[in-house]
Amino acid sequence: xxxxxxxxxxxxxxxxxxxxxxxxxxxxxxxxxxxxxxxxxxxxxxxxxxxxxxxxxxxxxxxxxxxxxxxxxxxxxxxxxxxxxxxxxxxxxxxxxxxxxxxxxxxxxxxxxxxxxxxxxxxxxxxxxxxxxxxxxxxxxxxxxxxxxxxxxxxxxxxxxxxxxxxxxxxxxxxxxxxxxxxxxxxxxxxxxxxxxxxxxxxxxxxxxxxxxxxxxxxxxxxxxxxxxxxxxxxxxxxxxxxxxxxxxxxxxxxxxxxxxxxxxxxxxxxxxxxxxxxxxxxxxxxxxxxxxxxxxxxxxxxxxxxxxxxxxxxxxxxxxxxxxxxxxxxxxxxxxxxxxxxx
Amino acid sequence: xxxxxxxxxxxxxxxxxxxxxxxxxxxxxxxxxxxxxxxxxxxxxxxxxxxxxxxxxxxxxxxxxxxxxxxxxxxxxxxxxxxxxxxxxxxxxxxxxxxxxxxxxxxxxxxxxxxxxxxxxxxxxxxxxxxxxxxxxxxxxxxxxxxxxxxxxxxxxxxxxxxxxxxxxxxxxxxxxxxxxxxxxxxxxxxxxxxxxxxxxxxxxxxxxxxxxxxxxxxxxxxxxxxxxxxxxxxxxxxxxxxxxxxxxxxxxxxxxxxxxxxxxxxxxxxxxxxxxxxxxxxxxxxxxxxxxxxxxxxxxxx
Amino acid sequence: xxxxxxxxxxxxxxxxxxxxxxxxxxxxxxxxxxxxxxxxxxxxxxxxxxxxxxxxxxxxxxxxxxxxxxxxxxxxxxxxxxxxxxxxxxxxxxxxxxxxxxxxxxxxxxxxxxxxxxxxxxxxxxxxxxxxxxxxxxxxxxxxxxxxxxxxxxxxxxxxxxxxxxxxxxxxxxxxxxxxxxxxxxxxxxxxxxxxxxxxxxxxxxxxxxxxxxxxxxxxxxxxxxxxxxxxxxxxxxxxxxxxxxxxxxxxxxxxxxxxxxxxxxxxxxxxxxxxxxxxxxxxxxxxxxxxxxxxxxxxxxxxxxxxxxxxxxxxxxxxxxxx
Numbered sequence: 001x002x003x004x005x006x007x008x009x010x011x012x013x014x015x016x017x018x019x020x021x022x023x024x025x026x027x028x029x030x031x032x033x034x035x036x037x038x039x040x041x042x043x044x045x046x047x048x049x050x051x052x053x054x055x056x057x058x059x060x061x062x063x064x065x066x067x068x069x070x071x072x073x074x075x076x077x078x079x080x081x082x083x084x085x086x087x088x089x090x091x092x093x094x095x096x097x098x099x100x101x102x103x104x105x106x107x108x109x110x111x112x113x114x115x116x117x118x119x120x121x122x123x124x125x126x127x128x129x130x131x132x133x134x135x136x137x138x139x140x141x142x143x144x145x146x147x148x149x150x151x152x153x154x155x156x157x158x159x160x161x162x163x164x165x166x167x168x169x170x171x172x173x174x175x176x177x178x179x180x181x182x183x184x185x186x187x188x189x190x191x192x193x194x195x196x197x198x199x200x201x202x203x204x205x206x207x208x209x210x211x212x213x214x215x216x217x218x219x220x221x222x223x224x225x226x227x228x229x230x231x232x233x234x235x236x237x238x239x240x241x242x243x244x245x246x247x248x249x250x251x252x253x254x255x256x257x258x259x260x261x262x263x264x265x266x267x268x269x270x271x272x273x274x275x276x277x278x279x280x281x282x283x284x285x286x287x288x289x290x291x292x293x294x295x296x297x298x299x300x301x302x303x304x305x306x307x308x309x310x311x312x313x314x315x316x317x318x319x320x321x322x323x324x325x326x327x328x329x330x331x332x333x334x335x336x337x338x339x340x341x342x343x344x
Numbered sequence: 345x346x347x348x349x350x351x352x353x354x355x356x357x358x359x360x361x362x363x364x365x366x367x368x369x370x371x372x373x374x375x376x377x378x379x380x381x382x383x384x385x386x387x388x389x390x391x392x393x394x395x396x397x398x399x400x401x402x403x404x405x406x407x408x409x410x411x412x413x414x415x416x417x418x419x420x421x422x423x424x425x426x427x428x429x430x431x432x433x434x435x436x437x438x439x440x441x442x443x444x445x446x447x448x449x450x451x452x453x454x455x456x457x458x459x460x461x462x463x464x465x466x467x468x469x470x471x472x473x474x475x476x477x478x479x480x481x482x483x484x485x486x487x488x489x490x491x492x493x494x495x496x497x498x499x500x501x502x503x504x505x506x507x508x509x510x511x512x513x514x515x516x517x518x519x520x521x522x523x524x525x526x527x528x529x530x531x532x533x534x535x536x537x538x539x540x541x542x543x544x545x546x547x548x549x550x551x552x553x554x555x556x557x558x559x560x561x562x563x564x565x566x567x568x569x570x571x572x573x574x575x576x577x578x579x580x581x582x583x584x585x586x587x588x589x590x591x592x593x594x595x596x597x598x599x600x601x602x603x604x605x606x607x608x609x610x611x612x613x614x615x616x617x618x619x620x621x622x623x624x625x626x627x628x629x630x631x632x633x634x635x636x637x638x639x640x641x642x643x644x645x646x647x
Numbered sequence: 648x649x650x651x652x653x654x655x656x657x658x659x660x661x662x663x664x665x666x667x668x669x670x671x672x673x674x675x676x677x678x679x680x681x682x683x684x685x686x687x688x689x690x691x692x693x694x695x696x697x698x699x700x701x702x703x704x705x706x707x708x709x710x711x712x713x714x715x716x717x718x719x720x721x722x723x724x725x726x727x728x729x730x731x732x733x734x735x736x737x738x739x740x741x742x743x744x745x746x747x748x749x750x751x752x753x754x755x756x757x758x759x760x761x762x763x764x765x766x767x768x769x770x771x772x773x774x775x776x777x778x779x780x781x782x783x784x785x786x787x788x789x790x791x792x793x794x795x796x797x798x799x800x801x802x803x804x805x806x807x808x809x810x811x812x813x814x815x816x817x818x819x820x821x822x823x824x825x826x827x828x829x830x831x832x833x834x835x836x837x838x839x840x841x842x843x844x845x846x847x848x849x850x851x852x853x854x855x856x857x858x859x860x861x862x863x864x865x866x867x868x869x870x871x872x873x874x875x876x877x878x879x880x881x882x883x884x885x886x887x888x889x890x891x892x893x894x895x896x897x898x899x900x901x902x903x904x905x906x907x908x909x910x911x912x913x914x915x916x917x918x919x920x921x922x923x924x925x926x927x928x929x930x931x932x933x934x935x936x937x938x939x940x941x942x943x944x945x946x947x948x949x950x951x952x953x954x955x956x957x958x959x960x961x962x963x964x965x966x967x968x969x970x971x
């Protein structure tokens with residue numbers, strides 16, 4: 001029990017620290033945002049709006065006040081769970097985010113599943129017989145996977161599977177003919193299942209495959225490589241040779257006793273990669289016209305919608321930090337060395 | 345001052361000279377190991393070729409005048425042919441030539457960003473690690489943590505979004521968010537190395553701090569730093585291309601690779617070959633940096 | 648009865664750039680009930696030799712040529728099934744660093760049970776039965792609170808406890824021959840003696856044959872009947888232990904014994920000048936000649952053969968005419 005308390009302490013401290021980091025981040029983004037030359041109020045209302053309307057709007061946005069006052073107004077909004085008003089949608093940014101976030105999350109989680117399954121399979125098969133044709137083929141594939149950025153993969157996959165072969169849809173989350181399920185979690189797949197709408201379920205999965213794969217290939221290849229390298233290194237270690245010396249079958253040693261120590265560091269990396277997908281999703285969402293946070297964010301950036309930019313950045317930062325904490329938790333559960341070392 | 349007297353001491357001179365010789369020997373051996381790796385040398389030659397092409401693009405490309413503004417509607421949308429290796433785009437411009445020019449911007453971005461970010465990051469990291477426990481360390485490390493808390497692409501885009509969209513600002517945006525990663529790397533290495541006996545010995549004989557940092561600590565960290573620099577080059581290109589792709593970087597008609605992918609992407613799937621040109625350019629550049637980076641890592645790691 | 652007979656073994660290690668010729672034509676034999684010592688510097692190939700017997704070299708290592716006969720059968724030519732039976736029941740090995748030889752992410756319980764599953768007759772996969780046997784084994788190696796040990800991870804135990812676990816594991820698989828690779832080198836001096844006594848007891852009790860590798864010469868001189876001396880991948884001398892330590896023939900053995908600090912002798916012994924050979928580019932002729940105070944011209948050209956002098960053997964050109 002003492003151990004658990006020590007660890008909870010650790011996680012708690014990390015969490016508080018992260019909050020501070022977010023805070024500092026918000027200051028950073030906010031400052032950068034307000035440094036923009038130009039007039040957000042005018043930009044929002046257009047060049048034809050009469051000056052007094054623009055001036056009133058300017059006051060409403062507190063743009064005439066010094067920057068730290070603006071920040072406090074903004075902070076006040078945040079405490080009331082509002083992120084300011086979007087200059088584009090004229091809604092509260094937090095409403096916008098609420099609408100678009102689940103789409104991005106669904107994409108990322110689906111991508112994450114592909115990464116985990118893919119990296120594990122590839123790494124384990126490849127590491128079993130280093131130097132064999134299978135291994136070399138997989139290493140080549142891994143190399144290609146790493147060298148091609150996600151958005152290029154997105155274009156390639158879209159071209160091949162959606163346009164040329166026509167087996168998967170090119171855009172969007174769900175086909176236009178199919179009624180979308182009511183929003184319970186915001187996850188198209190789960191919502192369809194929950195309402196028993198099998199057609200929508202299958203359709204949404206079809207729409208997920210291409211963008212999720214495009215996001216997944218890079219990290220998948222990278223993590224498979226790391227797993228393979230770990231396996232090859234650990235196979236020569238004394239604790240494996242020890243088991244060999246007791247006549248324990250090769251496959252048991254490989255798939256259990258060599259795999260576990262090789263896997264633990266890879267899981268950390270995989271977790272972080274999945275969290276980073278939030279970043280790459282930006283471009284892939286554009287290409288597939290995915291109605292997610294990234295597309296909303298990019299629109300905001302192009303239109304200089306400052307509240308939205310700040311809001312999106314912070315939300316992504318928050319999700320990223322939470323994801324990192326979750327990864328730490330998982331590592332803690334898996335690696336006994338960390339678990340018990342906290343005791344000291 | 346004790347330190348000046350030290351410099352006059354002939355034995356000290358000898359020691360320093362010997363150190364330098366040993367270090368050069370080590371570097372030569374590392375280079376030898378790198379050169380034995382066929383893949384990395386291959387990557388290096390590709391990069392070299394790209395650099396030559398980029399520098400002399402005006403002379404080496406078939407249609408250098410297509411790089412910026414040029415319109416010839418009779419030649420538009422041509423599929424790849426001997427005349428136009430990657431075909432022509434919607435204004436009739438030769439995609440191949442534009443891609444070569446695009447390399448210029450990509451390479452420029454890598455050069456500018458890394459030459460800004462690496463020195464600043466390394467120096468700050470050294471200071472932070474060496475003066476561990478002081479307020480300097482806290483400031484440097486905490487600031488870096490803030491930047492690292494976000495996925496890199498998001499931060500880069502955010503910064504780029506509050507600036508005027510052009511090539512220079514894109515470079516500034518990337519530089520601004522990239523330096524903390526080097527601080528982290530160097531900080532962690534410095535922290536672990538600073539209690540090594542040879543560092544304590546150097547301190548004991550009164551070696552000046554800047555010397556300790558740059559002549560004792562830094563050379564031992566060269567391997568990981570160089571590896572990171574070469575692998576980062578690939579990432580800088582990706583992020584740079586992403587910024588342009590989204591529209592926050594180089595604007596058309598500038599032949600930036602990312603901008604081109606986005607421009608031409610609108611003509612998928614009918615005129616797919618247009619996108620192929622700049623996309624292939626991006627991939628080739630990344631591939632060469634990855635190959636080199638792997639080689640650097642292996643060459644430094646094998647002792 | 649000859650239990651183990653290694654004949655003319657050659658073993659190489661391969662890295663991406665280099666080939667290391669680590670074992671250079673080694674012959675060694677162990678009779679039933681005999682306790683053999685194997686001494687030499689770190690890096691002389693002793694561990695590699697032991698690992699070759701059970702064919703558990705790491706992936707970079709390859710046995711190039713030679714034979715290893717165990718009870719008449721050639722281990723190097725055995726198929727996997729036969730080989731595994733030898734590994735499970737007949738020959739056991741104690742590894743040099745118990746922290747490295749125990750899997751860090753599994754409990755001791757899981758590891759011992761897995762071993763026992765195969766070393767006992769595997770029909771009895773009854774977990775409780777095996778658990779009992781495991782506890783019994785741990786009690787034999789004088790581990791207090793076996794249940795607590797079983798439930799721990801390797802890093803939670805002290806060095807001495809880990810070594811005892813190692814010994815327990817090795818004993819489970821060793822009915823005839825025990826290979827002990829530096830069983831006390833990584834331990835505190837105070838623990839070393841205990842472990843030594845334990846080892847001695849078990850070997851006597853179970854009537855095991857033993858190959859004891861160590862550079863703790865005192866330990867070897869007390870525990871073994873016959874000793875081999877290894878240098879740079881070759882066996883350079885072989886003799887009954889007492890005679891070897893009283894009157895070493897090979898220059899290397901002489902220097903080795905001299906360099907041990909002893910309370911009775913004043914001052915600190917001199918180390919041996921020079922460094923172990925670079926196995927990538929081993930010196931021609933006798934591999935020891937660059938460091939040998941008695942090196943002659945012939946030593947640089949011809950590799951010395953094993954010369955029999957009475958009940959002893961030595962590989963050195965100094966004794967070329969002394970064959971008896």
